[in-house]
Structures are given as structure tokens and as C-alpha cells.
Amino acid sequence: MKIIETHELTKEFNGLVAVDKVTFSVERGEIFGFLGPNGAGKTTTIKMLTTLLLPTSGTAYISGFDVVREAAQVRRRIGLVPQRIVLEGDLTARENLLFHGMLYGLSRRDIEAKIPELLELVGLKERADSKVRTFSGGMKRRLELVKVLLHEPEVIFLDEPTVGLDPQTRRKIWEYIQILNRERGVTIFLTTHYMEEADYLCNRICIIDHGKILDIDTPQRLKDKIGEGDIIEMEVSGKGEKFAQALEKECGCQIKKMEENRITITARRGEYALKEIFFLADKLGVEVTSISVREPTLEDVFIHYTGRGIREELVPGSGMMKYLTRRLKQ
Amino acid sequence: MSFLRELYVVFWKEMLLWINNPMLPVVRALVFPMMWIVIFGSAFGGEVNHIPLAVVLSDTSELSIEYLNALNIGTTLDIKNTNLATAQKMLKNRKVYGILYIPEDFSKKLAAGEKVSVVLSLDETTPQISSAIVAHVTSATQSFSKNIALAENRVVVEKNTLFGRGIEYLDYLAPGVVMMTILFSALFSGGLNLIIDREFGTLTMLMVSPVSRDAIILGKIFAGVLQSITSGVVALAVAMLMGVHLKSGAAGFLLMVLLMFIAGFGFIGMSTAIGTRISELEQLMVVMMVLLMPMWFLSGGFYPIESMPDWMRPLAIVNPMTYATDAARSIMIRGIIWETLALDLVVITTFAVAMFLIGSYSFKKTLGGVK
Numbered sequence: 001m002k003i004i005e006t007h008e009l010t011k012e013f014n015g016l017v018a019v020d021k022v023t024f025s026v027e028r029g030e031i032f033g034f035l036g037p038n039g040a041g042k043t044t045t046i047k048m049l050t051t052l053l054l055p056t057s058g059t060a061y062i063s064g065f066d067v068v069r070e071a072a073q074v075r076r077r078i079g080l081v082p083q084r085i086v087l088e089g090d091l092t093a094r095e096n097l098l099f100h101g102m103l104y105g106l107s108r109r110d111i112e113a114k115i116p117e118l119l120e121l122v123g124l125k126e127r128a129d130s131k132v133r134t135f136s137g138g139m140k141r142r143l144e145l146v147k148v149l150l151h152e153p154e155v156i157f158l159d160e161p162t163v164g165l166d167p168q169t170r171r172k173i174w175e176y177i178q179i180l181n182r183e184r185g186v187t188i189f190l191t192t193h194y195m196e197e198a199d200y201l202c203n204r205i206c207i208i209d210h211g212k213i214l215d216i217d218t219p220q221r222l223k224d225k226i227g228e229g230d231i232i233e234m235e236v237s238g239k240g241e242k243f244a245q246a247l248e249k250e251c252g253c254q255i256k257k258m259e260e261n262r263i264t265i266t267a268r269r270g271e272y273a274l275k276e277i278f279f280l281a282d283k284l285g286v287e288v289t290s291i292s293v294r295e296p297t298l299e300d301v302f303i304h305y306t307g308r309g310i311r312e313e314l315v316p317g318s319g320m321m322k323y324l325t326r327r328l329k330q
Numbered sequence: 331m332s333f334l335r336e337l338y339v340v341f342w343k344e345m346l347l348w349i350n351n352p353m354l355p356v357v358r359a360l361v362f363p364m365m366w367i368v369i370f371g372s373a374f375g376g377e378v379n380h381i382p383l384a385v386v387l388s389d390t391s392e393l394s395i396e397y398l399n400a401l402n403i404g405t406t407l408d409i410k411n412t413n414l415a416t417a418q419k420m421l422k423n424r425k426v427y428g429i430l431y432i433p434e435d436f437s438k439k440l441a442a443g444e445k446v447s448v449v450l451s452l453d454e455t456t457p458q459i460s461s462a463i464v465a466h467v468t469s470a471t472q473s474f475s476k477n478i479a480l481a482e483n484r485v486v487v488e489k490n491t492l493f494g495r496g497i498e499y500l501d502y503l504a505p506g507v508v509m510m511t512i513l514f515s516a517l518f519s520g521g522l523n524l525i526i527d528r529e530f531g532t533l534t535m536l537m538v539s540p541v542s543r544d545a546i547i548l549g550k551i552f553a554g555v556l557q558s559i560t561s562g563v564v565a566l567a568v569a570m571l572m573g574v575h576l577k578s579g580a581a582g583f584l585l586m587v588l589l590m591f592i593a594g595f596g597f598i599g600m601s602t603a604i605g606t607r608i609s610e611l612e613q614l615m616v617v618m619m620v621l622l623m624p625m626w627f628l629s630g631g632f633y634p635i636e637s638m639p640d641w642m643r644p645l646a647i648v649n650p651m652t653y654a655t656d657a658a659r660s661i662m663i664r665g666i667i668w669e670t671l672a673l674d675l676v677v678i679t680t681f682a683v684a685m686f687l688i689g690s691y692s693f694k695k696t697l698g699g700v701k
Binding site: 050076078082084085087100103104105 | 540541
């Protein structure tokens, strides 16, 4: 049985479709990522899967239980780490864990027995009796991660787990997420708008934009789909267009983008293509003023699907959507 | 940038914020001042009038009738002419604030040139009212004597207080302050708590757990009620340390706690209902000023309702705080007299049940998600 299964899951807010007929499934033990810009419908999907929001239509099952009709069963089997930290700042780490465990019907003694081990897992053992308000952002995230382990959920939902953290802390959190997944065998469903994060952590990635799924696959295969090989970006002066055509014809490169005198191409084994490129440039009397070779990233995949980068946050409607969801929550 | 320029930029941004959010500045700049002027200008310190007083005429001679007419002059008193048994019942049911007893030998003694005493039995719970009654009866007696050309001091008003000792303003004020403590504490642990919970997302933690939705609501409400009672008891203890006395001892104390529990339930329900409709702390402050301050000041907690102008009295009558305060005052000064407490307790309990239902219903509705 798949741990998460949805069929045409949809959420509308006053006629605005936030999540549009989303169908996907997640295997047990996977780290599965929802990658998309802000306002793509990631958080809305998580809210429906964790019983916090009623779907407008479609179905979703967690471990075989319907998220609407069998919400209580679902709640027992999931853990959620929301985007915003929801620890009680005035309680200590230990008290936060105690409260959480008791919410899930665990006995005080059982919880107390688990606490040292869990805090050890994320390097917070020494801070067990400090008030959470004194913790740094990264420490709070770590505490949240183990907090949801307390009731031994089958799947953990992480909504933008590293948003607002510095690069080192982010890396640390990634390691902890991998530890949870590997050592505890917990399935992890995460949303992110950081490409590197999805690439580094996820076994499979679902690219989502404007509430619609664009593709679901492993990071490698997603990158392969946009054309095999490396990405070469260069700036030229002179007959750029003619040069590009020649590149396509004679070097077997693919033109990805042409903007005035900036050319982006893909080429198999980019390092070796450089020689041919310079040779051709000389022949045509074109000067290459700068050039770079890199492996394709998920950013390129996203641009491939949507024609724009994931970080461009001028998505029309996303602000409106946030406003609406806020209004609706009230 | 010069200091003035910097000052201007900061000032300008604040003013822009003030204007951009129309509801708050309008309320703050217009409603508040008007409200305060009206409340402070009218609710306090006005002369008490239309105070119901029972007069028992055991003697129905012409002289007694004339005395009664003298009492009837002016708007201070609403005289209810009745027999002694009814008058005593009315006093217990809070229909009148006192009884003026005119003895059978009133006219006989006056005719014989003797001194005669009329007995004024007062419910002195509200000191402003009892002193107004005394003043009015005294001056009416004097003008009656003058009218029929009697020597002064032939008619003596004999005062008889019902609850033992002279009641001071502090005794009058303390029950209102105890109830106000409950009201404000309920606001903080009801509405404010809810808004903070939502603001910081801590409600999500509960919502995603298998705990039943009813348990979430009830758990929060009960915690709020207990917190309110705690501060109410502290306020009561401080008042008692300052010399306010509590009639009926331990039983009175327990009844006070029960009253705090009922009122706390009502106020928490009310503030929860408000909290679910409001998303920002600043708005809550406005609601607090617009709703809670008048609830407090128009409850008869500081000054008797009888001193309010006629158009304002209905506000006090629909104000649940009026009944909570009055019940607390009755328990603390009069002691446990069920006939006296009945109306207050019925009103406050009805209010509590209604507000609890409304509060928990709207809480449940805003929780959203799957039930």
C-alpha cells in the first residue's frame, strides 16, 4: 500500500484554484518533495493531506485512510512540521516534547524515556531544560523535527523546513532529515522552493506551479529530460545569431536561449565542446567575451517547464492567494 | 539628513499607517473621546433620583397624608405606599431601597404636642443611595413641620440600618473591582490567547493531533476560567485585607467563587467569540476599549445606576456586568439571601450559558479543517 495517494485533489478559495486536480503517490520510506515557487499550492496541499483543510474535490489517502472521512486515523499516523515554528516559547524543550507526546496519548513515563534519545539525535540534549524562546532558529527547527517523531508517525510532512535559515544551518537540517529517514525509516514529504534542497534530499520530486503538477520524477531524470549534457552560457560580440546557428549545425549543441548577445546552449560533455566553440568563433570572426560550463540544475528544469525561474516571485495571484487563505483561516 | 528631516520621516510613516487603516483611527480619534466624555460626564456623580422607597402608613389621618405629600415632592424618591408585610417583601426582592414606617399614633402624638419618631429602615448597600434617601426624608420632614407650624424636632427620623454597620465607599467598590478582574482576565485568556495562538500557529499543533476538537475548545475555556477565578480571588483577598468585609464567611466566599466561575465562563465565551472574528492584536485593543470599558463603567461598579441619566440606564440594564457586580455586592454586604440574589443569578447564568455556546461554536467554526 502506498503511504500517500491522491486523486485529482483540488482546493478552491472563492473561485481561485489553489490546487488543481493533483494526482500523485508516495512510496513508504521515500523522501518526496514538492518543488515550486511561493503560491504554487504546496502549503495548501500539505494542509489537505494533514486534515487542516477540507479539499474542494478529489480524494487523498494516508496509509489507506481517507483524510476527510477517517481524519482521526490519519492524524494518529502523521507528523507535521509547519512552515512557522509552533513550539511554545515559554516552555522548555522537555516540556514541549511532553505536551506533544501527551496530545498523542502517550504516558508521561514513556515520553520521559524517549526524550534523551530524541534530543541526542539532533544535538539538543544539553538544552533539554532551557526555555525554547532562548533557542536559535536552527535549534527550534531541530526540536520540531524530533518532536514529531515522538508519536512514531509513518510519514512526516515538512513545510519549507529550512526557510529563513543560513546555509550552514540548512545543511545541518538536511543531514538530520536524512538521519530521520534512514535510521527511523520514516517517510518524508517536504515542500520547498530551494532547488538545491530538493535535489540534495529527495528521492523523487514533484514540480508544481499554479496548483498544477508539471512533472514527477527523480532529480536526475528530471534534469536529463531537458536535454542531455551540460549547460554552456556565453556572451559574444558580433554576429551572435549566425554563430548560434553554426553551433547547432556543426557542434551538435542545442540552443536553449538567445538574448541579444547572450547564448545558452546544452552540449554533451561540455568541457570538450569548448574547443569546438572557440574554433567556430574564430572562423566566424565572433569574439567570446565570457563563457561558463555547468551541470544542469533543477532551476533549469523549472525554467524549461514554465519559462521563468522559480525565484522570480512576481507570480501574479500569489499575493492574492495568500491574502485569501489568510482571510479564510479567520 | 537633518534631525528634523529624520523626525519628519518617522512621523510621516506613522501617520500614513494611521490613515491607511481606516477603522482604527476613526475609532481611536472619534469614538473613544466621545464615549469617554459621555460616560464620565454622565454616569458618575450625577444626582441619584427615582429611588424606590416603601412607605408604611399605619396611621391614615390627614396629617400623615400631608407628611406623605411632603415626601413625594421632587424626583429623588419613588414612593410606594404599602403595608408592612409587602414592604418587607419588596425590600428583600430589591424592589425598594428602604422602608419608612409611620407609627399608628403619629397624628395623635403630634396633636398632643409630643415628639414622634418615624423609622427609616435602609438597605445601605449603596452608600450614595442611602445617604440620598436620608437627606431627602430629613428635609421633607423639616418642610412638613414648617408647613403645619410645628416646633422643630417634633418629628424625629430614626435610622435603622439593615446590615449591621455603616457601609463605606470601599465596600461598595470592591465587588465591582473583583468582577472587573474576572472580566479583564477572561479577555486575556480567551480572546487574546486565541489570537496569539493563531498568530504564532500554536493552534496548528493541536489541530493536527488526534485530540478531539471539543477537547481543544473546552480545555482552553476551562483553563481560562480557572485563570480568571485565580485573579478574582486575589482581588477579593486584597479587598478584605483593606478592611472590606465579607458577610456569611466561608459560605459567602464559596458563593463568590461560584459566581466568579459562572461570570468567568460567560466572559470567556464572549471574548472567544470576539477573538474568532478578529485577527490582529490592535483590533482587540479597540474592541476592549469600545466594549469592555463601558461594560465596566456602566455596571454600577463605581457609582450607582440610579445616578445615571434616564437614557443611559437601559445600557446598564442590558449590561451583564451590572448583574455580576450586583450579585457580588449582595453576597459581600447583604449576605446570602436567595430572594435578593435570584434575579442576578438567573441573568448571569443565562448569559454564561449563551456566551459559552456562542463562543465554542464560533471557535469550532474558525478552527476549520476536517471535523
